[in-house]
Amino acid sequence: MTTKLLNDDVAGQVRDVFQGLQEPVEVFFFGAKENCVYCDDTRQLVEEIVELSDLLGMQIFDLEENAETARQYNVDKVPGLVLLGRDGEQLLDYGIRYAGIPSGHEFSSLINDLVLVSGRDSGLDQETRQILAGLNEPVLLQVYVTPT
């Protein structure tokens, strides 16, 4: 029996936040068998999170063995997560990814992101939406964070 990463208090709080979930969300986890210190913990963490709602699912991949899938979703780091909308059999890739374990502050970010993707609405200002709608070339935003 593996020790839980989320204690009962935290699991309860996350369940409360997940009351706001609307549409299904699928999390793709990418790991590696070697040279990945945080893969096991990240995988377990996401497993425990998706267990807290019927609207959440998870699929597990290996960066090398599932190289084609990794390429398709632009994943090149482990542990890697992709948050996808699920509409029946169809998966909606918005380009929302995590590289590294989402612990500390990033844990809250992940929980909130799941609710965000579930709502299928960015919640951004109207002006921002208009500017983004006018983009005609790809934009890659890489947000560096630390776990504290």
Add this chain to the structure above:
Amino acid sequence: MVLAHQMALESPMVEAEMIEAMEFPELATRHGVGGVPQTTINDGAGMVVGAVPEPHLVEEIQAALE
């Protein structure tokens, strides 16, 4: 809430990756990461340090694309 992820959800042209800097030190060094959060736009075409308001990040994205 992650602003960059909100933008990715909004626009099919935007992808956003949150990176734990200490697990990927080489990449963080290449992008000159000092303070966090730091947002790198298109592999160095632009950069924003700190958690900035929505209009600020939009401006930086526009500037990086020019």
